[in-house]
Amino acid sequence: MSDRFTFSVSATSGDARVGEMSTPRGKIRTPAFMPLGTAATVKAMMPESVRATGADIILGNTYHLMLRPGAERIAALGGLHRFMNWERPILTDSGGFQVMSLADLRKLTEEGVRFKSHIDGSKHMLSPERSIEIQTLLGSDIVMCFDECPALPADRTRIAESMRMSMRWAVRSRDAFGDRPGHALFGIQQGGLERDLREESAEALKRIGFDGYAVGGLAVGEGQEAMFDCLDFATGMLPEDRPRYLMGVGKPDDIVGAVKRGIDMMDCVLPSRSGRTGQAFTRRGVVNIKNARHADDPRPLDEACSCPACSQYSRAYLHYVFRAGEIISSMLLTWHNLHYYQELMAGIRGAIAADRFEAWEADFHALRAQGDIEPL
Amino acid sequence: MSDRFTFSVSATSGDARVGEMSTPRGKIRTPAFMPLGTAATVKAMMPESVRATGADIILGNTYHLMLRPGAERIAALGGLHRFMNWERPILTDSGGFQVMSLADLRKLTEEGVRFKSHIDGSKHMLSPERSIEIQTLLGSDIVMCFDECPALPADRTRIAESMRMSMRWAVRSRDAFGDRPGHALFGIQQGGLERDLREESAEALKRIGFDGYAVGGLAVGEGQEAMFDCLDFATGMLPEDRPRYLMGVGKPDDIVGAVKRGIDMMDCVLPSRSGRTGQAFTRRGVVNIKNARHADDPRPLDEACSCPACSQYSRAYLHYVFRAGEIISSMLLTWHNLHYYQELMAGIRGAIAADRFEAWEADFHALRAQGDIEPL
Ligand SMILES: [Zn+2]
Ligand SMILES: [Zn+2]
Numbered sequence: 001m002s003d004r005f006t007f008s009v010s011a012t013s014g015d016a017r018v019g020e021m022s023t024p025r026g027k028i029r030t031p032a033f034m035p036l037g038t039a040a041t042v043k044a045m046m047p048e049s050v051r052a053t054g055a056d057i058i059l060g061n062t063y064h065l066m067l068r069p070g071a072e073r074i075a076a077l078g079g080l081h082r083f084m085n086w087e088r089p090i091l092t093d094s095g096g097f098q099v100m101s102l103a104d105l106r107k108l109t110e111e112g113v114r115f116k117s118h119i120d121g122s123k124h125m126l127s128p129e130r131s132i133e134i135q136t137l138l139g140s141d142i143v144m145c146f147d148e149c150p151a152l153p154a155d156r157t158r159i160a161e162s163m164r165m166s167m168r169w170a171v172r173s174r175d176a177f178g179d180r181p182g183h184a185l186f187g188i189q190q191g192g193l194e195r196d197l198r199e200e201s202a203e204a205l206k207r208i209g210f211d212g213y214a215v216g217g218l219a220v221g222e223g224q225e226a227m228f229d230c231l232d233f234a235t236g237m238l239p240e241d242r243p244r245y246l247m248g249v250g251k252p253d254d255i256v257g258a259v260k261r262g263i264d265m266m267d268c269v270l271p272s273r274s275g276r277t278g279q280a281f282t283r284r285g286v287v288n289i290k291n292a293r294h295a296d297d298p299r300p301l302d303e304a305c306s307c308p309a310c311s312q313y314s315r316a317y318l319h320y321v322f323r324a325g326e327i328i329s330s331m332l333l334t335w336h337n338l339h340y341y342q343e344l345m346a347g348i349r350g351a352i353a354a355d356r357f358e359a360w361e362a363d364f365h366a367l368r369a370q371g372d373i374e375p376l
Numbered sequence: 377m378s379d380r381f382t383f384s385v386s387a388t389s390g391d392a393r394v395g396e397m398s399t400p401r402g403k404i405r406t407p408a409f410m411p412l413g414t415a416a417t418v419k420a421m422m423p424e425s426v427r428a429t430g431a432d433i434i435l436g437n438t439y440h441l442m443l444r445p446g447a448e449r450i451a452a453l454g455g456l457h458r459f460m461n462w463e464r465p466i467l468t469d470s471g472g473f474q475v476m477s478l479a480d481l482r483k484l485t486e487e488g489v490r491f492k493s494h495i496d497g498s499k500h501m502l503s504p505e506r507s508i509e510i511q512t513l514l515g516s517d518i519v520m521c522f523d524e525c526p527a528l529p530a531d532r533t534r535i536a537e538s539m540r541m542s543m544r545w546a547v548r549s550r551d552a553f554g555d556r557p558g559h560a561l562f563g564i565q566q567g568g569l570e571r572d573l574r575e576e577s578a579e580a581l582k583r584i585g586f587d588g589y590a591v592g593g594l595a596v597g598e599g600q601e602a603m604f605d606c607l608d609f610a611t612g613m614l615p616e617d618r619p620r621y622l623m624g625v626g627k628p629d630d631i632v633g634a635v636k637r638g639i640d641m642m643d644c645v646l647p648s649r650s651g652r653t654g655q656a657f658t659r660r661g662v663v664n665i666k667n668a669r670h671a672d673d674p675r676p677l678d679e680a681c682s683c684p685a686c687s688q689y690s691r692a693y694l695h696y697v698f699r700a701g702e703i704i705s706s707m708l709l710t711w712h713n714l715h716y717y718q719e720l721m722a723g724i725r726g727a728i729a730a731d732r733f734e735a736w737e738a739d740f741h742a743l744r745a746q747g748d749i750e751p752l
Contacts, residue, residue, distance in 0.1 A: 040696070044703040046684070069671070069696040077674050077692050085688045295445070298453050308422070312461045316453050320416070320445040327420040330703060 005141075005184040005211055007243045013357035015235070015262040018349045021212075021243055023141050024182040025081070026088045028056040030243060031259045031348055033341045034091060034267040039064045040074075040084040043272050044330040045338070047086045053307070053335065054342030057141075058086060059267045062095035062134050063102065066124065067117045071137040079139030091142035091267070093247075094131045094173075094188075097216075100148065108148065110165065128172035132185075140183070142212065145173035147188045149217040159192035166190045166216075167204040174208050184211035186245060189238065192217060193230045202237035213238040214245040215263070224254060231261040252281060252344055253368070256361055259348055271341045275334030278322045280309075282340065285368045289333065293375045294319035307339035308332065381517075381560040381587050383619045389733035391611070391638040394725045397588075397619055399517045400558040401457070402464045404432040406619060407635045407728075409721045410467060410643040411714050415440045416450075416460040419648050420706040421714070423462045429683070429711065430718030433517075434462060435643045438471035438510050439478060442500065443493045447513040455515030467643070468516035469623075470507045470549075470564075472523045473592075484524065486541065504548035508561075516559070518588065521549035523564045525593040532570060539566040539573055542592075543580040550584050560587035562621060565614065568593060569606045578613035589614040590621040591639070600630060607637040628657060628720055629744070632737055635724055647717045651710030654698045656685075658716065661744045665709065669751045670695035683715035684708065 007030075009019040021028040035042050035050055037058040042050045050058060060080055065071060074083050081087050096113075100106060103115035103124075112127025131146035147166035150158050170187050177185045187205035191197030205213060215234050218227045231246070238244050245265040246258045255266055271281060278290040282302040289301070297315040305311070309318060309332035321329040351360030383406075385395040397404040411418050411426055413434040418426045426434065436456055441447060450459050457463050472489075476482060479491035479500075488503025507522035523542035526534050546563050553561045563581035567573030581589060591610050594603045607622070614620050621641040622634045631642055647657060654666040658678040665677070673691040681687070685694060685708035697705040727736030 039700055039702060040693070041702045041704045044707075046704070046707065068700060069692070073672060073692070076672065077690060083690070083693055085693075296449060296452065314453060314459070316445070316449070317416070317459055317461075324415055324444060326415060326417045327703060327706060328417045328422070331420075331422065331707070 004181055007212065007241070009241075011353045011355065013352040013355045014260065016259050016348075016352045016357045017262060017264060018352040019243075019264065021089075021184075023089050023184070025141055026056060028089055028265075029345075029349060030264040031255075031345055031352075032056060032265045033255065033345045034059045034265065035338050035341075036061075036267060036269050036272055037084065037086065037090070038269075039068070040080065042334075042338070044276065044327070044334045045272075047084065049335060050086070050338065051088065053338040054346060055088075055338065057089040057091060060090050060092045060138060060140065061098060062092050062131060062138075063098035063126075065138060066095065066126075066134050067119055067122070071134040075137040075139070079137075081139055089141040090139075092135045092138055092140035092144065094144040094146040095126050095134070096131070096147045097149070097248075099126050110168075112146070113148075128169045129176045132173055132176035136177075136180070142184045142186060143177060144214065145170045145185065145187050145210075147190060147216060149190050149220070150192075152192060152217070152220050152222045154192065156192075156194060156197075159190075159194060160197055163190035163192075163197055163201050167201060170205060170208055174210070186210055186212040186214050186243075188214040188216040188247070189234060190217045191234075193222060193226055195233050198230070198234045199237055202234075206239060210242070212243040212245060212265075214247050216247050218246065219248045219250055219254070224257070227254070228257050228261065231258060231263070235262040252341070253365075255341075255344065256348065256364055259352075260357065260361065271337035272334050275337045276330045278329070278333065279337075280318075280333055280340075281337050282372070283367050284370055284372050287372050289315065289318045289322050291319075297376055299373070299376075301336060302340075305336065305339065305343070307336045309336040380557055383588065383617070385617075387729045387731065389728040389731045390636065392635050392724075392728045392733045393638060393640060394728040395619075395640065397465075399465050399560070401466075401517055402432060404465055404641075405721075405725060406640040407631075407721055407724055408432060408641045409631065409717045410435045410641065411717075412437075412643060412645050412648055413460065413462065413466070414645075415444070416456065418710075418714075420652065420703070420710045421648075423460065425711055426462070426714065427464065429714040430722060431714065433465040433467060436466050436468045436514060436516065437474060438468050438507060438514075439474035439502075441514060442471065442502075442510050443495055443498075447510040451513040451515070455513075457515055465517040466514075467518035468511045468514055468520065470520040470522040471502050471510070472507070473525070473623075475502050476524065486544075488522070489524075504545045505552045508549055508552035512553075512556070518560045518562060519553060520590065521546045521561065521563050521586075523566060523592060525566050525596070526568075528568060528593070528596050528598045530568065532568075532573075535566075535568040535570060536573055539568075539577050542566045543577060546581060546584055550586070562586055562588040562590050562619075564590040564592035564623070565610060566593045567610075569598060569602055571609050574606070574610045575613055578610075582615060586618070588619040588621060588641075590623050592623050594622065595624045595626055595630070600633070603630070604633050604637065607634060607639070611638040628717070629741070631717075631720065632724065632740055635728075636733065636737065647713035648710050651713045652706045654705070654709065656694075656709055656716075657713050658748070659743050660746055660748050663748050665691065665694045665698050667695075673752055675749070675752075677712060678716075681712065681715065681719070683712045685712040
């Protein structure tokens with residue numbers, strides 16, 4: 001382990017890269033999938049179970065934590081790692097995305113965003129300086145610049161104005177962050193699906209200089225094809241020697257396509273949220289455990305999966321506890337989904353290291369195309 | 377391990393006894409507290425975590441399981457142990473108590489109880505024969521006779537009639553159970569708070585002959601003093617060489633008082649249910665984690681407790697996740713409460729083995745009288 005934040009690529013396969021980030025709190029194998037620890041908990045999971053799935057890093061949400069229990073409170077209690085009992089790396093978002101989607105009475109100015117809490121109506125302000133301060137109070141290992149982006153589709157003028165304000169905010173975020181050895185600050189590229197705006201944004205970020213670079217403003221409703229088309233040019237605009245993070249992505253095939261286009265890190269609510277709504281991700285696609293076909297099925301969800309849900313329970317049990325509304329349903333399916341995502345990443349890393357990513361990708365799609373095992 | 381059900385007392389201290397039941401699925405140290413695995417899950421717990429708290433046996437509910445997912449289905453899937461991933465002993469109740477408290481449109485006759493499911497309105501019948509059949513389909517290690525009891529207070533005539541029908545049902549239960557080596561059938565004493573009726577019931581049960589004997593019809597609203605007064609005479613009427621089970625009890629001080637009066641086994645929904653409503657049992661009494669005094673408290677719930685909730689989290693975290701409605705709140709507090717109950721039983725067993733139960737009991741009450749630690 002290093003006392004500084006470092007990143008190195010050890011192998012490539014096409015544009016896909018395998019590598020490692022190092023932080024004082026541990027190494028992060030890339031391509032990495034980061035489970036969401038939104039509100040100081042990966043929902044329905046003990047932190048040691050999250051680690052057991054293979055996760056090297058989790059994500060915390062500035063917007064949620066600033067409202068409850070509060071960043072100053074968490075700092076007084078020893079920081080987010082200690083508070084939530086996760087001693088490995090944590091990446092925090094800036095709050096910019098969630099304040100625009102969740103808060104009430106938002107008012108956006110050059111200074112930042114004023115809003116009311118969706119929980120209790122209390123008034124708050126998020127700015128580049130306050131966002132960095134909160135992330136510092138939390139003790140985040142990877143801190144994100146405060147940015148803003150319009151939902152797509154949006155007109156080009158709105159996208160350009162928004163991107164340019166985010167770039168001015170990136171300068172303020174960089175200044176507010178200062179020099180914190182062992183901690184990383186990531187800039188966020190914006191510009192919608194427009195190549196020249198993405199280029200302009202990337203150039204602005206590179207002039208400022210960051211420890212890593214995120215592709216922001218995607219996975220907001222544009223569809224997979226448009227997202228991949230954008231990644232085809234956007235990723236390559238970011239420095240090769242720094243980690244590249246695609247925010248809020250995604251479904252398993254989104255992840256594979258993003259890695260193929262040079263992405264090193266991703267996060268998504270999907271595996272944990274789906275675990276709570278009865279959807280299981282498997283090598284053969286999504287299984288809806290509430291479907292009546294599973295009621296008498298003694299077989300595991302996925303016979304090749306070594307997670308507790310698959311190795312110790314039948315589909316019949318998983319179906320039953322979901323229908324009965326038992327908490328163990330969320331616990332088991334979340335565990336399985338996070339395990340599946342981490343196994344997916346391990347498979348991806350192995351394929352890149354062996355320079356056979358394309359063949360691996362073909363197998364990945366072929367197995368999914370088979371669909372779930374036949375009913376009994 | 378034995379291939380038969382056995383019970384032996386190894387030491388006594390006053391009327392309190394320490395001993396062991398042995399079944400092909402494992403030993404059960406007594407006095408034993410049995411967590412509720414009501415609907416094929418100890419709510420918010422993985423079975424391996426239940427075992428880690430020290431539980432040797434859990435309880436399953438016939439009424440819930442017969443309605444959903446169904447006893448025949450569980451049998452086809454290999455039995456309840458395999459279905460819920462708990463390979464150690466399971467005691468099942470007969471369904472008699474819950475059908476009278478939960479089901480709709482109950483009709484009670486000498487034959488049994490006809491009722492409608494509270495889940496989907498479907499029609500069902502429970503009788504001694506059907507209850508034993510269901511418990512056999514589930515694969516229960518300790519099977520309870522089908523009985524009926526009125527809520528207290530009830531008039532003496534009603535209590536006597538009910539008890540006598542339960543004794544006729546006990547004969548039918550015994551006949552239906554047959555000879556199943558390695559499995560035990562327990563009779564249930566009834567008779568409310570009336571000494572002569574309890575005596576009559578005990579004599580009837582002893583004539584039939586059971587592997588163990590339960591004290592039924594208590595902890596149904598009569599209060600602790602009345603319950604203890606009844607146990608003072610009721611327990612001693614049951615055979616000394618068989619385990620004595622007090623059903624549905626109780627709070628920690630109920631448990632201590634019951635053991636003092638010769639009880640060997642208990643079950644109660646309290647530790648798990650309270651875990652989901654923010655109540656924690658500690659050596660110093662009940663802590664209400666939702667109280668604002670805990671919001672900034674970095675100390676553990678109970679510094680002497682080695683459970684995950686106490687060894688890895690602050691009161692501040694437990695307070696926060698409860699208020700935020702996060703699933704981990706139920707997971708951690710349930711774990712703590714079950715751990716507390718099992719440590720209580722281990723303390724009781726140690727004190728009896730050393731023939732110092734009375735001194736241990738005084739310490740138990742003295743520590744509780746101190747109340748929770750002072751706020752910071
Ligand atoms: Zn699995
Ligand atoms: Zn504890």
